[in-house]
Amino acid sequence: MPCKIQKSLNIHRALKPSKVKLYVKKNVNHDMKNMSKKKFKENITCFIIIIIALSYLIVNCFSQQINESLAASNKFNSIELWVREYEAPERESWQRPYEVIKNINLNEGDIIADIGAGTGYFTRRFAEKVGDKGKALGLDIEPSMVEYMKNYAQKLKLKNYIPLLIRPNDPQLDNNSIDIIFMCNTYHYIEERTSYIKKLSKSLKKDGRIIIIDYRKDYYKKSIPAGPYSYTIKNELSEEIVKKEFQEAGYILNRSLDFLPYQYFLEFTKCSCDC
Numbered sequence: 001m002p003c004k005i006q007k008s009l010n011i012h013r014a015l016k017p018s019k020v021k022l023y024v025k026k027n028v029n030h031d032m033k034n035m036s037k038k039k040f041k042e043n044i045t046c047f048i049i050i051i052i053a054l055s056y057l058i059v060n061c062f063s064q065q066i067n068e069s070l071a072a073s074n075k076f077n078s079i080e081l082w083v084r085e086y087e088a089p090e091r092e093s094w095q096r097p098y099e100v101i102k103n104i105n106l107n108e109g110d111i112i113a114d115i116g117a118g119t120g121y122f123t124r125r126f127a128e129k130v131g132d133k134g135k136a137l138g139l140d141i142e143p144s145m146v147e148y149m150k151n152y153a154q155k156l157k158l159k160n161y162i163p164l165l166i167r168p169n170d171p172q173l174d175n176n177s178i179d180i181i182f183m184c185n186t187y188h189y190i191e192e193r194t195s196y197i198k199k200l201s202k203s204l205k206k207d208g209r210i211i212i213i214d215y216r217k218d219y220y221k222k223s224i225p226a227g228p229y230s231y232t233i234k235n236e237l238s239e240e241i242v243k244k245e246f247q248e249a250g251y252i253l254n255r256s257l258d259f260l261p262y263q264y265f266l267e268f269t270k271c272s273c274d275c
Contacts, residue, residue: 079144079145079148082118082119082145083119083148086118086119086121087119087121091121094260094261094262095121095184095260096259096260097121097122097125098125099259100122100184100213100260100265101122101125101126101129103257103259103265104180104182104211106126106129106130106180107130107134107179108129108130108131108133108134109130109131109133109134110130110134110179110180111130111134111135111137111177111178111179111180112126112130112134112135112136112137112178112179112180112181112182113137113139113171113173113178113180113181113182113203114126114136114137114138114139114182114183114184115139115166115171115181115182115183115186116139116140116141116183116184116185116186116189117138117139117140117145117149117163118140118145119145119148119149119152120138120148120149120152120153120161120163122182122184123136123137123138123149123161123163124136124138124149124152124153124156124158124161126182127153127156127158127160127161128158130160131160132159132160134160135160135162136158136160136161136162137162137163137164137173137178138153138161138162138163138164139163139164139166139171140163140164140165140166141165141166141167141168143165146163146164146165147163149161149163150163168190168191169191169192169196170199171196171199171200171203173200173203174203175202175203176202176203176204176205176206177203177205178203178204178205178208179204179205179207179208179209180208180209180210180211181200181203181204181208181209181210181211182210182211182213183210183211183212183213183214184213184214184263185213185214185215185263186214187212187214187237187242188214188215188237193245194245194248194249197210197245197246197249197251198249198250201249201250201251201270204270207269208269208270209254209267209268209269210246210251210267210268210269211265211266211267212242212246212264212265212266212267212268213260213263213264213265213266214237214242214263214264215237215262215263216238216239216262216263216264217237217238217239239256239264239266242264242266243266246266246268250270250271251268251269251270251271252268252269252270252271253266253267253268254267254268254269255267
């Protein structure tokens with residue numbers, strides 16, 4: 001073989017492997033770039049999904065706080081709104097006020113204190129039931145509610161319907177003065193409940209009773225027609241917890257009734273023995 005041809009073949013053989021290596025290297029780099037782009041896109045997508053999810057949670061929590069603020073901290077700036085809710089005609093179908101009064105066993109001449117009376121939905125009915133010799137005290141921490149009850153009492157000409165403004169942590173009742181203390185949809189809002197109901201014990205007469213009506217635990221997560229607070233209720237205060245707290249405060253459970261569609265009805269009396 002001529003010398004020039006052999007030399008050319010040698011050069012060609014020497015160059016061929018490096019070209020292959022270069023080609024492979026280019027392919028690898030290209031694949032890595034494609035993989036990096038794909039990974040980058042996946043990361044961006046995940047990041048966007050996370051941001052959207054977090055944004056939804058933040059907005060949801062913020063909206064809930066606004067609702068709670070309006071319901072619990074609004075101080076009833078728009079009394080008409082709350083009256084429309086509490087006094088809605090359809091409330092009678094599920095609150096069953098006259099059936100409640102029947103089960104309380106009110107007597108003429110009784111003195112009943114309605115704590116958290118609101119618009120006096122129950123208080124004015126109590127006043128009619130106990131007669132002129134009795135008293136129905138409508139107790140609330142909101143001045144606008146107390147003012148509304150006063151105006152309503154004058155309208156109905158019920159002198160035994162007595163609205164009073166009280167402090168959140170003290171019902172301000174005289175010792176041994178009350179036959180029945182009534183709380184409807186109120187107990188779960190009270191802070192330091194055991195301490196509060198111990199104070200109530202002092203105001204009850206010897207055979208005095210406390211009636212608690214509140215929402216069953218199963219209904220806190222459902223949409224129920226339960227007045228202005230219905231859409232913000234979070235406190236899952238079960239019937240068992242209420243019984244336990246009253247027992248710790250020195251009370252005995254007399255009755256537990258189940259005639260209301262959304263609420264339980266509990267009646268307690270003071271423990272006369274060393275419980």
